[in-house]
Amino acid sequence: MSADTNGQPRIGVYVCHCGTNIAATVDVEAVAEYAAGLPGVTVSKTYKYMCSDPGQELIKEDILANQLDRVIVAACSPSLHEATFRRATAAGGINPYYFHMVSIRELDSWVHTDIVEATAKAKDLIRAAIHRVRFHKPLERARVNVNPAVMVVGGGIAGIHAALTLANAGKKVYLVEREPSIGGHMAQFDKTFPTLDCAACILTPKMTEVGQHPNITLWTMAEVDKVDGYVGNYQVTVRHKPRFIIEEACVGCMECIEVCVFRRGKTPDEFNLGLNMRKPVYIPFPQAVPQVVVIDQDACIEFRTGRCKKTCVEVCAERNAIDFTQTETFDTVEVGAIVVATGFKTFDPRRTPSYGYGVYPNVYTAMEIERLVNASGPTEGHVTLRDGRTPETVGIVHCVGSRDVNTNEHCSRVCCMYSLKLAHLVKEKTGAEIYNFYIDIRAPGKGMEEFYNRVAEEGVHFIRGKVADVYPEAGNTGRVVLQAEDTLLGRVRKIPVDMVVLATGLEAQADADEVRRTFNITCGGGGFFMERHPKLAPVSTFTDGIFLAGCCQGPKDIPDTVAQAGAAAAEALALVDKGFVEMEPNTAYVVTEECSGCKTCIPLCPYTAISRVDGKAYINPVLCKGCGTCVAACPSGSIRQNLFEDEEIYEEILGVLANA
Amino acid sequence: MAQASVLEIPDLTLDGLLATPAGRELLSCIQCGTCAGTCPYGDFMRYTPRRLIGMLREGFIEEVLSTDDLLTCVTCYDCWAKCPRGLRLTDVLLPAVKEQVLLRLPEVPAELQSALANTMRYGNPMGESPRKRAAWVESAGVPVPILRDLGRPVDVLWIVECYTAYYPRGQDNARATARILHALGVDFAILGNEEKCVGECARLVGEKGLFDTLREQNAATYAKYEFGSLLTCDPHAFDALAYVYPALGLSRPVDHTTPFVAARLDALRPLLTKDLGYKITYHDSCVLGRHNHMHDEPRRILDALPGVSLVEMTHNRDNTICCGGGGGGMWLDTFYKAKGYPRLSDRRVEEALATGADVLAVSCPYEVPRFEDSLKVLGGDDRMVVRDVMELVAEALAD
Incomplete structure (x- = not known):
């Protein structure tokens, strides 16, 4: 410990007003005056905004002018400005870890109303810091090299865009997709709002680019099984599900599909939401990337009986791409960063039985209608009912599984606009009368309100009321009645329609919680992955080196998804391109001579940072995240932690309780 | 899924809401x-x-309270x-x-007025003599002990409630329930003439004062005896006993006959020997069904009856x-008719008839008279009968 001639440290205490955030509830002048009288305090000041340039300058100048060897700032929270003040401390020429931060905003002024008590609490907290800071030691940040490769998980438009951005910057990218093709939900859409671009026309070139990009390794039918390591040096294990096709050998000629012993498909076609049937050997959709067929083990006769004629194998004799013996395989790759872009699922309207989905045949989900209006869909773009008739009246029910405490509280953001788009497309194709039943039309963003106007001018009906009941019209007409209060007219409407479109909302993927655990990230409301900060770190997570893109973070439209994917790619690039990361020194370490080698700590470490070397525990400082579990668990007390040394903690407790 | 509970808003102003x-x-x-x-x-x-909420939030509530609009609420919980x-x-x-509407109404609809007055005076809305409350017991065919006469604690205190105790078709339900309880060997008793209306419909129609009086009287009666749990065939009484009475210190488990029997189906099944040969459609009552989400219990019972097939509406x-019978709707039929409103039970019975079933099964004593009336009005009484689930179970029991 450096100290003055009396053995005392020379501490500078700075109390921040934070405008009125702190000063309105804590008497900052009284606090600074109090601190000035405590042992070891050489300088004690207040300032309006300590985080401002002049505030930081104040620290630097005082260190030089008064030979300060410890700095305490009482202000907001360490997560916000600890780094700022450590830099200011270092700028004054002393080790940045001689700095300590006291939160008198989040832990005091923001949570109390009584000025006298809040001021007393601020004094207690600062006194605790003064007690602890004298035991601070100079620490160094370790540098670790970063692997320049990046993994992107999920091959929807978010993952595709992130992967291409990184690959075009010259980085090696592993793109992992669990379905047989990339493309995600966007590949299923017909047109995109509000410009009505053809989804396939704008997506397919990007999909092809992914498939051909020299820097991208594309793994479809693959899932991330395990993530080890730490920022800059992740080891990711990927599980490959068998496709029963040798990808490199298949050229996508699809002759095997032609000759399959199934003359017609009997399995619901996933890509078309079961509106048609596919064979056991199939390609998900014409523009699929990779252009490689896949065999459905559950439907294929060879797998079920072992006695198929295997006409597919015969026709593929030359290339010999079919391999019924394939099994699950694993790959482990090293990457510096990971972009999680695992997407969303749509709400299952069976959970709202009053809408009659699955009961009345002509009640559809919006995704089903996307496929019906799509020229490459099961009806080649003809919007027809299940019995082949063209609908004359169509009701679109908004907010199905959104804005509803009984299902999902959140607004799914895209349903209003896709409902307007479907209203336009269905009207264009059928001339039907279209009724939109909505609560509020949410059309923020470029060109959205203009599109709303356009659809209204086309004569689409807008009824402001949430549909309350759906039931068959009397007299076996095949129509169903949509019943809702038209809240603007103040009357209950009962409108018989041929077709009902349920604008189902967006939900977190069913396995979001498992995925969250795999990547050690967190879920927020509705099960969507949590960003580190909603405004200032929207694509980062609480785990360094893991970034978010697209709807796995929350519902959003294609423009926002692509923008976010670009941001996630840029953040990942900023990390891997720098080539190294600096590790926080608040790690645990073993006092080897005291360690008995009991191994208690090893299984407790959540980061597998502890191993046994020469009969003693060894903590890899690069892996250690400073959680303190091993420190608390060590029976002999031989594990210590930087910045959380016993004497630092005990002194802090003594300090905070000194007047208690 | 919404959960049943009871809370109060004492003051209908913005400040009161806040x-x-x-x-x-x-x-x-x-x-x-x-x-x-x-x-x-x-x-x-x-x-x-x-x-109503819009007017209330913006301070125009008085305009709403001065109409009788809200008397159309039949507390269906939809x-x-x-x-x-x-x-x-x-x-x-x-x-x-509704409490405020009733206070401002120049004239309370006569039928409702008399039902409420009867409940106050006689402890039942029909105005029947309190001394005849247990008269049905004589025709029960099995002993139905009165708790006061029994002079010992029982496992189950059965609150028979008004429509089941007095109304002739309701008594069929009471007799059936008595037979089932005997078949199951349940140690039960009723309060006999000491029982009074539980009062849930008075509460929901806005007569909170009457409800509070009944609740206090009933709680005092129940407190005189020792028993393990309460049982009732009326879903409205079930709600009051389960969610509102506990505030007055009554904290016994409460059950409705349908879930009670469903929970004992394994014991009952060997006794269900008579082939009924019915095609049944079950009507989920608003209170037992929608409010308490007890949908599987009645269907499990009906499924266990020999020779029964189930169809859904x-x-x-x-x-x-x-x-249309809840929340005072039972006593507002004339009022609704005078206003030209349709009978809600007619719509329900039309749906039931459309299933082609020959029995419309129910779990609420209000529904028997309402649906039987509608069947007559719609000319369906030759094709369909209305039966409480308890009546059907008793019918399937060996003699």
């Missing part, structure tokens, strides 16, 4: 109209629950179940509003539609 959690919740109404769209009388209301904000309409807002389970 003062209670249930009231503050009402401020989050997004005016989507689900309540009006799903309300069985939504077509006829000038002040739907949606408008708006409560479907409200995307989860607002406590049926059990919190509407009773509070268009509206079933949580999405059931109302018979």
Whole structure:
């Protein structure tokens, strides 16, 4: 410990007003005056905004002018400005870890109303810091090299865009997709709002680019099984599900599909939401990337009986791409960063039985209608009912599984606009009368309100009321009645329609919680992955080196998804391109001579940072995240932690309780 | 899924709303109209629950209270179940509003007035003699002990309730229940003439004062005896006993006969020997079904009856539609008719007839007279009969 001639440290205490955030509830002048009288305090000041340039300058100048060897700032929270003040401390020429931060905003002024008590609490907290800071030691940040490769998980438009951005910057990218093709939900859409671009026309070139990009390794039918390591040096294990096709050998000629012993498909076609049937050997959709067929083990006769004629194998004799013996395989790759872009699922309207989905045949989900209006869909773009008739009246029910405490509280953001788009497309194709039943039309963003106007001018009906009941019209007409209060007219409407479109909302993927655990990230409301900060770190997570893109973070439209994917790619690039990361020194370490080698700590470490070397525990400082579990668990007390040394903690407790 | 509970808003002003959690919740109404769209009388209301909340929030509530619009609320819990904000309409807002409406009404509809007066005076809405409350016991065919005469604690105190005790078709339910309890070997008793109306419909129609009086009297009666749990065949009584009475210190388990029997189906099954040969459609009552989500229990029982097949109506389970008898609707038929409103039970019976079933099974004593009337009006009484689930179980029991 450096100290003055009396053995005392020379501490500078700075109390921040934070405008009125702190000063309105804590008497900052009284606090600074109090601190000035405590042992070891050489300088004690207040300032309006300590985080401002002049505030930081104040620290630097005082260190030089008064030979300060410890700095305490009482202000907001360490997560916000600890780094700022450590830099200011270092700028004054002393080790940045001689700095300590006291939160008198989040832990005091923001949570109390009584000025006298809040001021007393601020004094207690600062006194605790003064007690602890004298035991601070100079620490160094370790540098670790970063692997320049990046993994992107999920091959929807978010993952595709992130992967291409990184690959075009010259980085090696592993793109992992669990379905047989990339493309995600966007590949299923017909047109995109509000410009009505053809989804396939704008997506397919990007999909092809992914498939051909020299820097991208594309793994479809693959899932991330395990993530080890730490920022800059992740080891990711990927599980490959068998496709029963040798990808490199298949050229996508699809002759095997032609000759399959199934003359017609009997399995619901996933890509078309079961509106048609596919064979056991199939390609998900014409523009699929990779252009490689896949065999459905559950439907294929060879797998079920072992006695198929295997006409597919015969026709593929030359290339010999079919391999019924394939099994699950694993790959482990090293990457510096990971972009999680695992997407969303749509709400299952069976959970709202009053809408009659699955009961009345002509009640559809919006995704089903996307496929019906799509020229490459099961009806080649003809919007027809299940019995082949063209609908004359169509009701679109908004907010199905959104804005509803009984299902999902959140607004799914895209349903209003896709409902307007479907209203336009269905009207264009059928001339039907279209009724939109909505609560509020949410059309923020470029060109959205203009599109709303356009659809209204086309004569689409807008009824402001949430549909309350759906039931068959009397007299076996095949129509169903949509019943809702038209809240603007103040009357209950009962409108018989041929077709009902349920604008189902967006939900977190069913396995979001498992995925969250795999990547050690967190879920927020509705099960969507949590960003580190909603405004200032929207694509980062609480785990360094893991970034978010697209709807796995929350519902959003294609423009926002692509923008976010670009941001996630840029953040990942900023990390891997720098080539190294600096590790926080608040790690645990073993006092080897005291360690008995009991191994208690090893299984407790959540980061597998502890191993046994020469009969003693060894903590890899690069892996250690400073959680303190091993420190608390060590029976002999031989594990210590930087910045959380016993004497630092005990002194802090003594300090905070000194007047208690 | 919305859960049953009882809360109160004492003051129907913005400040009053801000003062209670249930009231503050009402401020989050997004005016989507689900309540009006799903309300069985939504077509006829000038002040739907949606408008009511809008007027209340903006200080125009007096205008609403001076109409008799809200008397059309038959407490079917449909708006409560479907409200995307989860607002406590049926059990919190509407009773509070109806109480104020009744106070301002120049003339309370005669039928309702007499039902409430009868309940006050005789302890039952029909105005029958309290001394005849247990008269049905003589025709029960099995002993039905009266708790006071028994002079010992029992496992189950059966609250028979008014329609089941007095109304002739209701007594069929009482007799059936008595037989089933005997078959199951349940140690039970009734209060006999000491029993009074539990009062739930008085509460939900807005006569909170009458409800409070009944609750105090009943709680005092129950407190005189030792028993393990309460049982009732009336879902409305079940709600009051389960959710409202406990505030007065009555904290016994409460069961309705349908879930009670469903839970003992394994013991009952060997005794169900008579082949009924019925095609049955089950009507989920608003209170037992939608409010308490007890949909599987009655169906499990019906499924266990020999020779029975089950068919569903268009509206079933949580999405059931109302018979029109709840929340005082039982005593407002004349009032609704004078206004030209349709009978809600007719719509339900039309759906039941459309299934081709020959039995319309119910679990609420209000529904038997309402549906039987509608069957006669619609000319369906030669094709379909109405039976409580208990009556069907008793019918399948060996003699």
